[in-house]
Amino acid sequence: MTARELRALDTADLEARVKAMYEQVALTPEHEFHFETGRGLAEHLGYPPADLDRIPAAALDSFAGVGYFLDLAAIAPGETVLDLGSGSGTDSFLAAVATGPGGHVVGVDMTAAQLAKATRLAGDLGWTEFREGYIERPPVEDGTVDCVISNGVVNLSADKPAVFRAAAAALRPGGRLALADIVTDQQLPQGITCDASLWAACIGGAAQREDYLAAIVAAGFTVETVRDNDYRFVSASALGATTTYGVRSISLLARR
Ligand SMILES: C[S@@+](CC[C@H](N)C(=O)[O-])C[C@H]1O[C@@H](n2cnc3c(N)ncnc32)[C@H](O)[C@@H]1O
Numbered sequence: 001m002t003a004r005e006l007r008a009l010d011t012a013d014l015e016a017r018v019k020a021m022y023e024q025v026a027l028t029p030e031h032e033f034h035f036e037t038g039r040g041l042a043e044h045l046g047y048p049p050a051d052l053d054r055i056p057a058a059a060l061d062s063f064a065g066v067g068y069f070l071d072l073a074a075i076a077p078g079e080t081v082l083d084l085g086s087g088s089g090t091d092s093f094l095a096a097v098a099t100g101p102g103g104h105v106v107g108v109d110m111t112a113a114q115l116a117k118a119t120r121l122a123g124d125l126g127w128t129e130f131r132e133g134y135i136e137r138p139p140v141e142d143g144t145v146d147c148v149i150s151n152g153v154v155n156l157s158a159d160k161p162a163v164f165r166a167a168a169a170a171l172r173p174g175g176r177l178a179l180a181d182i183v184t185d186q187q188l189p190q191g192i193t194c195d196a197s198l199w200a201a202c203i204g205g206a207a208q209r210e211d212y213l214a215a216i217v218a219a220g221f222t223v224e225t226v227r228d229n230d231y232r233f234v235s236a237s238a239l240g241a242t243t244t245y246g247v248r249s250i251s252l253l254a255r256r
Contacts, residue, residue: 011158014196018156019111021200022064026088026113029062034201034238037064042090045180045229055093056121062088062114065151066202067180067229069251070094074176078102079146082170084135084163084179085109085153089118089128095149096125106131106145108138136162138170145170150179152249155206156199164219168256177221177254180229183209185246192241203233203241209250221254 046068075098086107231249
C-alpha cells in the first residue's frame with residue numbers, strides 16, 4: 001500500500017471499525033456478518049472434528065478464521081507458539097492441545113472483548129495466555145518462539161511487512177510461520193480499499209498474492225508450501241468484490 005493510499009485510509013477509524021466488528025464476533029457470534037463464523041465454518045475448512053471436540057465450544061462459536069493450516073504448523077509437544085490475532089482462541093487452544101502442558105501458547109489481540117473471552121475460556125489449558133497488543137509489534141521476547149500462527153488477520157493490517165518482520169523477530173532460527181489469510185488475484189481499487197466495512201470484513205485490506213508472499217520472503221522467510229482454501233464470503237457486497245478481484249483464502253508454511 002502506497003503512502004498516498006494509506007493517507008486516504010483513516011487508519012484510526014479502521015482500527016475502531018475492526019475492533020467493533022470483532023467485539024461483536026466475540027459477544028454475539030450468532031449475528032450475521034459479511035463472513036461465516038463458528039464450528040460449521042471450521043469443519044468446512046478442514047479442521048478435524050475430533051480436535052475441535054477438545055477445545056471450549058464457546059471459543060469455537062466465535063471462530064472467524066479463513067483456512068486450516070495447523071497440519072502445516074505441525075506443532076510438537078513442548079513448543080512455544082505465538083498466535084497473531086488470536087480472537088476468541090480457537091487456534092491457540094488447538095495449539096495448546098498439541099504443545100501439551102510442557103509448552104506455552106501466547107495469543108495476541110487488540111480487541112478487549114476477544115481477549116476477555118479467550119482468557120475466560122483458557123480453563124484447563126493453563127499454559128495458554130492471551131496478551132493485549134498489536135500484531136505489528138507483538139508483546140513477546142525476540143527469538144523465543146518455535147512457531148508463529150495466524151488465521152484471517154494479517155489482511156486486516158495496513159502494514160503487512162511490519163507483521164512479517166515482527167514474526168521473524170519473535171522466532172528462533174529455523175522457526176516456522178504457518179497461517180491462513182485472504183489474498184487477491186488483482187490489486188483492489190481504492191473504492192474497496194477505502195471501504196472500512198469491507199476492510200474489517202477481511203476483503204478491503206487483502207494484498208495481491210505475489211506481494212503478500214514477497215513481503216514474507218523480504219522478512220527473511222523461505223516459503224515452503226502455499227495452498228488454496230475453499231472459503232466463501234456471504235454478504236452480497238463481499239461476494240461482488242471477491243468475484244471481480246479474485247479475493248481468496250490461502251494457507252501457507254514458511255521457515256525462518
Ligand atoms: C478475522 S478475526 C480472526 C480471529 C481468530 N484468528 C480466529 O480464527 O477466529 C481477526 C482478529 O484479529 C484481531 N486484529 C486485527 N488486526 C489486529 C492488529 N493489528 N493487532 C492485533 N489484533 C488484530 C481482531 O481483533 C480479531 O480478533
